[in-house]
Amino acid sequence: MESYQLKILDKSVVTHDTYAFKIEKPKGYTFVPGQATELSLLKEGWENVKRPFSLTSLPKDDFLEFTIKTYEDHEGVTKRLGNVQVGDKVEIGDAWGAISYKGEGVFLAGGAGITPFISILRDLRQKNEIGNNQLIFANKTNDDIILFEELKTILGHKFQNIIENQKDTAYDQGRIDKEYLKENINDFKHQNFYVCGPEGFIKAVNGALKDLGANPEALVFEK
Known part of the structure; x- marks a missing residue:
C-alpha cells in the first residue's frame, strides 16, 4: 500500500462541527466515488494514528477533498483536524471500500x-x-x-x-x-x-x- 504526505490547501466550514478539507492530489491517484482512505495528521504524536475518511471530491478533480465531522468531546484525530491550518500536512494511503454506485x-x-x-x-x-x-x-x-x-x-x-x-x-x-x-x-x-x-x-x-x-x-x- 502506497502512502502520500500531502499539504492541506484549504479548510472551510460546512456545519457547526464539520469541515471540508482540500488537500494536494498525488499524481496518478485514483478512486471510485464512495471510496475512503486512511488518513493521519503529521503532527507530533499523531503520525501513526490512522482513521478512515471518505473522499468527497470527484475523481477528475485536481485536488482531494474530505468532509469531516469533528468531535470536540473526544481526544482523537477529528478533534485535532478541527484545529489544523492551511499548509499543515497529512498522510493518506490508497483508496479502498465497498461502497460504490450499483444503480438507482x-x-x-x-x-x-x-x-x-x-x-x-x-x-x-x-x-x-x-x-x-x-x-x-x-x-x-x-x-x-x-x-x-x-x-x-x-x-x-x-x-x-x-x-x-x-x-x-x-x-x-x-x-x-x-x-x-x-x-x-x-x-x-x-x-x-x-x-x-x-x-x-x-x-x-x-x-x-x-x-x-x-x-x-x-x-x-x-x-
Whole structure:
C-alpha cells in the first residue's frame, strides 16, 4: 500500500462541527466515488494514528477533498483536524471500500454517514444521471445536516430529512425504523439500498430493509 504526505490547501466550514478539507492530489491517484482512505495528521504524536475518511471530491478533480465531522468531546484525530491550518500536512494511503454506485436506489445516511454518498451524488449530477435516486438523511438536529443546500439542489423533493432530537424541526421527527421505511419507500424488491452511518444504524436499517423484502444482495454498505 502506497502512502502520500500531502499539504492541506484549504479548510472551510460546512456545519457547526464539520469541515471540508482540500488537500494536494498525488499524481496518478485514483478512486471510485464512495471510496475512503486512511488518513493521519503529521503532527507530533499523531503520525501513526490512522482513521478512515471518505473522499468527497470527484475523481477528475485536481485536488482531494474530505468532509469531516469533528468531535470536540473526544481526544482523537477529528478533534485535532478541527484545529489544523492551511499548509499543515497529512498522510493518506490508497483508496479502498465497498461502497460504490450499483444503480438507482435509496441512500440512507446517519450523520457523518452521508460522506461516502457525497462524491457519488456529485458524480451522478455531473453526468445528469440522478434519475430516481432518493436520499433519506437522519440527524440529531437541523444544524447537523451536512451540505443541506447542495443535496437539495441535486435531489430536489427526493431528499428527505428525519430529525431525532429537535422538537421544532420542520422535517420528519424520529429515527429511520421499519415503520418509517415502509411509509417512505415504494419498492423494496427491485432497487438498491445504500446504507452508511454508525454501526448500530447500519445494523438496524439493514435488518429493517431485509424484513421489508429487500434483496440482501442489493444492500450496499461497508462491511
